[in-house]
Amino acid sequence: MFTNKNPGVWAISWMADGHDTGFHDHDRSSGGVHVGRGCIRHEHLRMGERPTGAAIEAGATFCFDDTFIHRMRPEPGAGPTVTIHAYSPPLRQTGQYGECDDGLIP
Structure with missing residues (x-):
């Protein structure tokens, strides 16, 4: 949606x-996510x-710093979901993490 040298803003439709x-x-990047419509499943990883995870419903917001590892997906049956993401500095890349069969990240 918008990027300059300070923030970057994304809208994601699920x-x-x-x-x-x-x-x-x-x-x-640090930032925040706002659920504008629907419901998202948010899981945080250490x-x-x-x-650990929770359903985040429309109207709710969460923030994160540059050490945060997570994943997001639409809550089953929630219907169309829209999230707004703001990053500072603007998000240029992400690190991806694979799961082992036991659900842990090595």
């Missing part, structure tokens, strides 16, 4: 129950621990 960001970080 139309399919199978859409999933996978676990990722935001490189050097290395060596199982992910």
Whole structure:
């Protein structure tokens, strides 16, 4: 939606129950996510621990710093969901994290 040298703003439409960001970080960016419509499943990860998660409903917002690892996906049955993401500095890349069979990140 918008990027300059300070913030970057994205709008993401989640139309399919199978859409999933996978676990990722935001490189050097901090930011926030606002759920504008629908409901998103948000899972936060700490290395060596199982992910913790919650359903984030329309109207709710969460923030993160540059050490945050998480994944997002639409809550099953929530219908069309829209999230607004703001990053500073603007998000240029993400780090991706794979899961082991036991659900942990090595």
